[in-house]
Amino acid sequence: MIRFLADACLAYYIVSGCLRREPSMDFKAAASAKLQGKSDLEVLTLAAQEGRILVTQDVRTMPRHFADFLNKPNHSPGVILIPQNTP
Numbered sequence: 001m002i003r004f005l006a007d008a009c010l011a012y013y014i015v016s017g018c019l020r021r022e023p024s025m026d027f028k029a030a031a032s033a034k035l036q037g038k039s040d041l042e043v044l045t046l047a048a049q050e051g052r053i054l055v056t057q058d059v060r061t062m063p064r065h066f067a068d069f070l071n072k073p074n075h076s077p078g079v080i081l082i083p084q085n086t087p
Helices: 012-021 040-049 062-070
Strands: 003-006 026-028 053-056 079-081
Touching: 003 012, 003 040, 012 026, 040 053, 040 062, 053 062, 062 079
Parallel strands: 003 026, 003 053, 053 079
Antiparallel strands: none
């Protein structure tokens, strides 16, 4: 099963909409993961430790931090970037 982790900057309506469409989806909200105030590296580390794909709207800094994270070397299931202006 694919597992997801919502970044703190991800609009909650995206998480709730995904869960409404597919209730069996394993999509952990940022609040339940206590991500508020965590650095990108901390968020990426948590997602990797839990085997979750990080879903974020942070298209400005997360791509660079994700590349740095993978160059350490670390393993990650991935990151999904959703621009803020996505309807």
